[in-house]
Amino acid sequence: MIPLFHDFTDRRVVIFGGGAVAARKAALFATEAEVVVPSLAFHERFSEIDCRLHRTQIDGDLAAWYADDAFLVIPATDDAELNDRIAARAAEQGALVNRVDEAGRTITPSVIAGDNLTVGIATGGGSPAVSKYLRQQLEAEFETLDPMVELQSELRERAEDLPSAARREFLWDVLEDDRIHETLEAGKFEQARTLAMEHHP
Ligand SMILES: C[C@@]1(CC(=O)O)c2cc3[nH]c(cc4nc(cc5[nH]c(cc(n2)[C@H]1CCC(=O)O)[C@@](C)(CC(=O)O)[C@@H]5CCC(=O)O)C(CC(=O)O)=C4CCC(=O)O)c(CCC(=O)O)c3CC(=O)O
Numbered sequence: 001m002i003p004l005f006h007d008f009t010d011r012r013v014v015i016f017g018g019g020a021v022a023a024r025k026a027a028l029f030a031t032e033a034e035v036v037v038p039s040l041a042f043h044e045r046f047s048e049i050d051c052r053l054h055r056t057q058i059d060g061d062l063a064a065w066y067a068d069d070a071f072l073v074i075p076a077t078d079d080a081e082l083n084d085r086i087a088a089r090a091a092e093q094g095a096l097v098n099r100v101d102e103a104g105r106t107i108t109p110s111v112i113a114g115d116n117l118t119v120g121i122a123t124g125g126g127s128p129a130v131s132k133y134l135r136q137q138l139e140a141e142f143e144t145l146d147p148m149v150e151l152q153s154e155l156r157e158r159a160e161d162l163p164s165a166a167r168r169e170f171l172w173d174v175l176e177d178d179r180i181h182e183t184l185e186a187g188k189f190e191q192a193r194t195l196a197m198e199h200h201p
């Protein structure tokens, strides 16, 4: 499987079923997309998620109707046979389908989303728990690496006029300077920038 990052702004995501798994998917996609959730019942977590809840009984025709203008459809009911039907009707409408009860062609990774840095982790459906475990391990690194992206973006601009080899060396000297990592981790961005500029040729 090949990871591909997609901007979900102005995309519609329809999640069928309102259980715990659906709520986790909704929390992720609602950060960008317009999320609609048809279901008979809704997990309490939905009260904190910015999405539209439609209380309804789902069948194949309704699934096709919802899928018509959806970019991504997530069949997330606890009824595998119903999920099969939703997936088939959504695919007919040309929507992407993310099954939650088996590894299909599209899967949701574990995500760490910083202000600047995004990490997505998947195991091809082999072990979602390992994806989650690695996400938890990497989250600690994020406190430094997320602001590091901001710093590096600035430095790339400041180093625009350097010959490309010198520019690359400057950026890597900053990346490999432990003092700068520690300073960023302490939340002292200005000080990190000053230390970084010491490497500027
Ligand atoms: C194929 C996939 C389809 C998809 O959902 O897109 C899928 C399928 C299934 N998951 C199952 C179980 C669990 N899923 C999790 C957790 C997550 N599952 C997620 C994604 C995916 N899950 C896709 C593959 C991702 C990959 O390739 O790694 C994550 C990463 C993203 C998210 O969903 O938000 C999220 C972690 C988010 C985070 O916190 O970082 C845990 C861990 C836990 O709960 O502690 C368990 C229990 C332990 C275990 O089973 O491993 C079952 C059995 C259900 C049953 O038993 O009934 C199936 C169905 C099957 O395997 O047949």
Ligand SMILES: NC(=O)C1=CN([C@@H]2O[C@H](COP(=O)(O)OP(=O)(O)OC[C@H]3O[C@@H](n4cnc5c(N)ncnc54)[C@H](O)[C@@H]3O)[C@@H](O)[C@H]2O)C=CC1
Pocket: 016, 017, 018, 019, 020, 021, 022, 038, 039, 040, 041, 042, 043, 056, 057, 058, 059, 076, 077, 078, 079, 082, 099, 100, 101, 128
């Ligand atoms: N991808 C993942 O990470 C995981 C996937 N799963 C899979 O996800 C499925 C869903 O899990 P949960 O959210 O825990 O289930 P759940 O039982 O909490 O939620 C199912 C939801 O579907 C709704 N529903 C069922 N049939 C309906 C119908 N005909 N019309 C309208 N609404 C209907 C219910 O009202 C309920 O809100 C599980 O069956 C399992 O196969 C489970 C754990 C993790």
